[in-house]
Amino acid sequence: MSRRAARCLGIICLLLFLPGCWDVKDVDNRLLETAIGIEPAGGDRVRVWMRFPLSQSQDGAHKEFFVIKQEGGTVIEAIDQLRLRLPKSLDMSQNQSIFLDQALAKKGFMPYLEFTIRDRTVPLDSLIAITTGGMESIFERPNPTGELSGIYTKLFFERYGGGTSQKNVVSLWEIFRGYYDPLEECLVPVLVTDPETIFRVAGNAFFKNDAMIGMISPEETLIYEIVTGKMSPFEIETADKMNLKILDSSADIDTDMKNGKPVIRIHAKLSMTLMDSARGIDIKAEHLEASINRLIEQRAATVFRITQAQESDIFGLGNRFRGKVPPSQYDRWPKLYSAATLEFKLDSELKNTGLQLRRRPFINPSNEK
Amino acid sequence: MNPSNEEQKISLPQYFVLQMMVFGAISFHLYPWLVLQSTAQSYWIPILIWMLLGLLGAWLFSRVLALHKGKDAYTIAKRVLGWPGVILFIVPLLWFMWSAMVIVVRAHSEMISMTILHSTPQWFLDGMIFIGVFLAFGGIGSIIRASVLFLLVSFPLSVGLVLLGFGDLNVNLGKPWLYTNGDFLTSPKFYTTSFVWAGYLYYAACGKYAEHPKKLWRPYTVAALCFLPLLAASVYQPALTFSPEMSRILTLPYISKMDSVSYYWLVIENLTAVFIVSSILYLFLLLALIMNCIVTAVRAVFPSWNEKLLCVLAGITAYAAIRLIPSWEWIERAVEWDTALRLYLMYGFPIAVLAKSFISNKMRSRQ
Numbered sequence: 134m135s136r137r138a139a140r141c142l143g144i145i146c147l148l149l150f151l152p153g154c155w156d157v158k159d160v161d162n163r164l165l166e167t168a169i170g171i172e173p174a175g176g177d178r179v180r181v182w183m184r185f186p187l188s189q190s191q192d193g194a195h196k197e198f199f200v201i202k203q204e205g206g207t208v209i210e211a212i213d214q215l216r217l218r219l220p221k222s223l224d225m226s227q228n229q230s231i232f233l234d235q236a237l238a239k240k241g242f243m244p245y246l247e248f249t250i251r252d253r254t255v256p257l258d259s260l261i262a263i264t265t266g267g268m269e270s271i272f273e274r275p276n277p278t279g280e281l282s283g284i285y286t287k288l289f290f291e292r293y294g295g296g297t298s299q300k301n302v303v304s305l306w307e308i309f310r311g312y313y314d315p316l317e318e319c320l321v322p323v324l325v326t327d328p329e330t331i332f333r334v335a336g337n338a339f340f341k342n343d344a345m346i347g348m349i350s351p352e353e354t355l356i357y358e359i360v361t362g363k364m365s366p367f368e369i370e371t372a373d374k375m376n377l378k379i380l381d382s383s384a385d386i387d388t389d390m391k392n393g394k395p396v397i398r399i400h401a402k403l404s405m406t407l408m409d410s411a412r413g414i415d416i417k418a419e420h421l422e423a424s425i426n427r428l429i430e431q432r433a434a435t436v437f438r439i440t441q442a443q444e445s446d447i448f449g450l451g452n453r454f455r456g457k458v459p460p461s462q463y464d465r466w467p468k469l470y471s472a473a474t475l476e477f478k479l480d481s482e483l484k485n486t487g488l489q490l491r492r493r494p495f496i497n498p499s500n501e502k
Numbered sequence: 503m504n505p506s507n508e509e510q511k512i513s514l515p516q517y518f519v520l521q522m523m524v525f526g527a528i529s530f531h532l533y534p535w536l537v538l539q540s541t542a543q544s545y546w547i548p549i550l551i552w553m554l555l556g557l558l559g560a561w562l563f564s565r566v567l568a569l570h571k572g573k574d575a576y577t578i579a580k581r582v583l584g585w586p587g588v589i590l591f592i593v594p595l596l597w598f599m600w601s602a603m604v605i606v607v608r609a610h611s612e613m614i615s616m617t618i619l620h621s622t623p624q625w626f627l628d629g630m631i632f633i634g635v636f637l638a639f640g641g642i643g644s645i646i647r648a649s650v651l652f653l654l655v656s657f658p659l660s661v662g663l664v665l666l667g668f669g670d671l672n673v674n675l676g677k678p679w680l681y682t683n684g685d686f687l688t689s690p691k692f693y694t695t696s697f698v699w700a701g702y703l704y705y706a707a708c709g710k711y712a713e714h715p716k717k718l719w720r721p722y723t724v725a726a727l728c729f730l731p732l733l734a735a736s737v738y739q740p741a742l743t744f745s746p747e748m749s750r751i752l753t754l755p756y757i758s759k760m761d762s763v764s765y766y767w768l769v770i771e772n773l774t775a776v777f778i779v780s781s782i783l784y785l786f787l788l789l790a791l792i793m794n795c796i797v798t799a800v801r802a803v804f805p806s807w808n809e810k811l812l813c814v815l816a817g818i819t820a821y822a823a824i825r826l827i828p829s830w831e832w833i834e835r836a837v838e839w840d841t842a843l844r845l846y847l848m849y850g851f852p853i854a855v856l857a858k859s860f861i862s863n864k865m866r867s868r869q
Contacts, residue, residue, distance in 0.1 A: 156621035250758075253617060253774075258764035293766045306744060306762045314675075314745035449674065452745070456678025460542040463747075 163224040164199075167283025169255070170268035171245050172234035174204045179237070179245065181211040182268045186281045197281075200272045208245050226253075229283035230260040231305065232271060235323065238263045238338060238345040243312060250309055257306045260290055263323045263338050263345065270326040277330055285331065290322070298358045298368045298379075299351035301337050312343045315463040316451030320357055323348055339445045341467065346443050349436055356429070356436045356477075359401050360384050360448045369408060372424040373416055376409040380484065388453045395473040397450055403429075403481040410486075418483045425481045433477040446470040510643055512711040514721050519649045520708070520791060521725035524701035526656060526784030529729060530777070531609045532837055534736045534755045536695045538746060541686035543678055545737050548686045548695065553730060556699025557723055562852035563702050564718035567709040569859055575706035576802035579851075582859050588803060591851050595706065596799050598847055600816065601840060602697075603792045604823045607631050609833050610785050611824075617757060617774050628824045630782070634789025635817035638797070639810055642708045645790045652783040659780035663773060664735040666763055671742040693845065694838045698733065699726070700848050704791050707798035753830065793817070 170182035185199045201218065205211025216223050237245055249255045264271060276285045288294035290302040303321050311319025318340045324332040337354050338345040349357075358364040364382040371377070387398040405425070410416075440447055444467035451466040458466070537545055563575075570578050576595075579587035611627035619627070637645060686692040702722045712718055740755035743762060749755040760773040770776060797812045827833065 155619065155623070155626065158621075250752075253761065257758065257761040291766070304762065304764070306758075310743075310745050310748050313748035313751060315747065317745075449672070452672065452674035452677070455674065455676075456543075456681055 158222045158224075162221050164219055164221045165224050165227045167227060167229050167281070168232065168272070168286065169225070169228060169230075170232040170234075170264070170272055171208055171237060172264075172268050173236050178204055178206055179208055179211060180204045180268075181208055181215065182232075182272045183215065184272050184283065186283065197275060202268075202272075209248050225255050227283075228255045228259050230262065230286035231255070232262055232264045232268060232324070234268070235263050235265045235338075235345065238321070238340075241343040242308065242345075243343040246305070246308070249305055255305070257304065259305045260286055261303050261305050261308055261321060262286070262290075263321050264332070265323065265325050265335070271324075271331055274331055289332075292365050296365065298363070298365050299354050300334050301354050301357065301363075308340075311340060314449075314452070316446065316454065316466050317449035318342075318445045318447050320349075320354070320447040321345075339440060339443070339447045341443065341445050346445060347439060349439060353432055353436045356433045357447060358382075359403070359429075359433075360386070360399060360450075370405075370425060370428070372421060372428055375407065375416065375421060377405040377421070377425065377483070378408045380404045380406055386450070386453060388450070388457070390454070390457050391474075395450075395454060395469050396476075397453075397473055398476045399433075399478070401429075401477070401479045403479065404484045405481055406484055407486040422481045422483055426479045429479050429481075430477055433479075437475045437477065441471045441473065441475070444468060444471045510711050511713055512642070512646060512708060513713070514717060516646050516650070517705070517708075517712065517718060518721035518724050519653050520646060520704070520787075521701055521722050522653055522657065522728065523649050523784050523787040524704055524791065525698070525725055525729040525733075526653075526660060526781065527606060527788035528698055528701070529733055530736050530756050530781060531613060531754060532834065533695060533698050533733060534740060534749075535753070535834075536691045536837075537737045538741060538749050538755060540689040540691040540695065541682065542746070543682040543685065544680065545676075545741065546734060547682045548692050549730075549734055549737065552692075552695055552699050553726055555696070556702070556726060556848075557719065559699070559848045559852070560702040560719040560722040562849065562856065563705065564709075564716055564722075566852045566855050567705065567712070567715035567718060569855070571715055572710050574708075574710040574798055574802065576799050577710075579855060580802060582855050582862075587855075590854070591847075592799050592802060594843055595703070595847055595851075596796060598703070598840065598843055599792050599795050599799075600820060601823075601836070603631070603634075603789060603796075603816075604820050604827070605833055605836055605840075606785065606788065607820070608824045608827045610782065612830050612833070613754065613757070614778055614782075616754070618772070618778055625825060628821060630786070631789060631817055631821050631824065633786050634793055635813050637786060637790035638793035638813050642711065642794055645787065645794060648790075649787045652787055656780040656783040659776060660732055663760065663777055663780070664732055664739070666765070666768070666773065667735060667739040667743075667759055669763060669765065671739065673742065675742045675745050676738060690838060690841070693841045696841065696844060696848065697837055700844055701725075703847055704788075704795055707795040708791070 164185050166183045166185050168184040172180050172182070174180040180202055182200065182202045187196060187199055201215060203211045203215040203218070205214050212223070231246070233242055233245065250257070280288060290296050290300050292302070296302055301320055301322050303319065308319045308321060311317055320337045320339050323335045323338050325335040327333040334351055336348045336350045337357070338348050340346065355368065359382045362384060364379065366380050368379040369376055370379060381404045382401060384399055384401040389396045403425070446466065451470060454466070458469070537548060540548055566578060567575060570581060576592050579591040583590065607628060607630065611624060611630070614627055615622065615624060637648060702719070705718055709715055709718055736756045740749040740752065740759040743759055744752070744755070752758045757774055757777070760777055763773055793813050793816055796816045797809055800812055801807055801809070
């Protein structure tokens with residue numbers, strides 16, 4: 134019996150290890166950071182910004198968030214220096230968004246962000262955006278609509294929140310894919326400060342390897358969304374003064390190698406509905422569809438021209454050439470892309486005219502004189 | 503200690519459960535990395551080739567066990583090949599199993615400290631080997647009973663995680679889908695991937711409880727078919743999400759894939775922690791099974807030695823070895839170095855035993 138009791142005691146002692154809380158830091162002893170900003174600080178140095186939401190119980194100064202910035206030789210060094218100034222343990226595991234200054238993006242993002250993939254300090258699904266005009270206005274101002282810090286950016290971009298097709302949403306891992314995969318480049322949103330909300334999307338930066346080399350406008354981003362099939366169903370286009378809502382899009386992409394040159398044919402389809410017909414103007418559906426086709430095809434031609442000139446395949450079209458090009462040639466893809474023949478054809482279809490008929494109702498001519 | 507073990511019978515479904523635990527414990531850490539490194543073309547071809555070779559090995563091994571029904575593989579080796587059999591088979595197998603245990607425990611403790619428990623000291627995490635020792639005390643019966651229970655928890659978790667990983671996939675990244683130039687044949691990594699399919703070797707000790715040892719390849723086949731989609735997913739999901747080029751530079755591609763999964767409706771934020779929990783459940787049972795194999799092997803040579811003491815001894819020596827492993831890179835290399843020995847045990851040994859018994863049968867019939 135006593136042996137049995139000893140065994141039970143032994144098992145209970147072992148149970149003590151089960152919670153796995155070795156050197157654990159309680160939540161109230163941590164500072165959970167939700168947004169990181171990285172900007173140049175002169176020379177090779179960088180300045181790291183962090184924003185921490187504060188819970189209500191801690192609001193001695195009635196502040197909803199706390200912002201701190203620190204300079205350092207590298208991002209990790211700056212974060213390490215930050216810890217010398219913080220009263221609690223710095224926890225980056227709840228980070229929601231990373232802002233990178235345009236100047237650093239142009240130099241190449243890898244030296245500043247590589248730590249995120251090497252070490253699991255920051256979640257790989259954090260959002261990433263490029264900013265212009267300094268971090269101060271993004272980090273120091275309170276959120277105008279009252280969300281917790283960090284959530285604001287997430288809501289701003291994600292499709293379940295305020296995201297639209299023109300706000301291209303990019304996770305941290307996606308920019309690493311753009312860097313490591315020679316057959317595609319990444320497209321990262323560029324934010325500028327806005328006097329009323331905190332920021333607005335000015336366009337999307339495209340990259341070569343890890344360096345930003347140019348930017349396309351939000352309207353041009355639609356082409357990217359159509360080709361990659363990421364279009365979300367609510368997007369307004371204006372043609373002949375009429376506003377059309379794009380409901381759905383699909384793209385058939387046909388790829389081929391001819392004489393060592395890639396040939397890419399893209400056949401996209403859009404289905405739309407009428408949002409607002411400029412009153413008094415009556416245009417046939419075919420005519421409207423044709424002008425939408427023309428408008429978007431022209432825009433596509435511009436985007437292809439810009440990206441081909443810079444050898445930046447933001448559409449990931451190169452991935453379709455896996456197997457058609459030997460793996461040893463993958464590194465040559467940017468060159469091949471810039472020499473590629475790209476055809477873009479759009480078929481749009483006006484599905485319906487909303488709850489109001491577009492036709493003018495036919496009324497029997499009155500017999501009264 | 504466990505007299506019931508002597509007349510114990512293990513049914514084929516129970517063997518299936520054991521094999522599932524083996525697959526679960528060794529599938530997800532090194533395997534995706536090795537397959538991605540081994541070829542630049544279709545990944546499913548090297549995966550499938552090794553699966554078929556694994557089935558062949560399992561079939562050969564079940565033939566060996568069927569030579570003397572009710573005896574374990576060690577006794578059979580000793581009977582058929584005599585003392586050379588002990589040296590040619592039991593010693594290499596002992597080394598293989600012991601080193602498999604060392605590597606798998608260290609791989610998991612590295613994974614745990616890389617992912618969830620950053621501050622827990624490694625020496626403590628490595629101590630999980632003693633849970634395996636504790637489980638092995640109960641003998642094969644309790645190992646199987648625990649396996650059934652653990653599998654009910656961990657397999658649905660594994661399947662669920664794989665299903666969640668189907669977001670964010672880009673099919674174009676897996677091209678070419680139907681083409682290979684056989685480049686993997688020249689890659690040592692391809693041969694290293696055989697470690698996932700060597701699970702039938704762990705039937706060496708418990709195979710003697712089978713009613714029909716000849717049929718032992720069947721539970722292995724069913725388990726392999728159950729795990730094939732999961733293994734394929736562990737390779738393809740990172741490749742189709744991150745691109746093969748990026749997956750190749752990741753230490754644990756499948757874990758990084760799980761880090762990248764994000765759904766608005768998903769309540770659990772840290773899928774990696776769920777994954778680790780499920781793979782640890784597999785691991786405990788695998789450790790107990792290996793321990794059981796080791797003890798049986800030693801007792802085939804020295805029948806009078808105490809079972810429990812041997813368990814503890816195996817645990818302590820393995821723990822000491824685990825503590826001596828310097829780095830993750832070393833684990834990768836150790837699995838690679840083990841390849842020749844593993845292939846010898848998987849195919850060379852069963853073929854040798856079958857050939858010897860075939861020849862002696864012929865000679866006996868001639869006399």
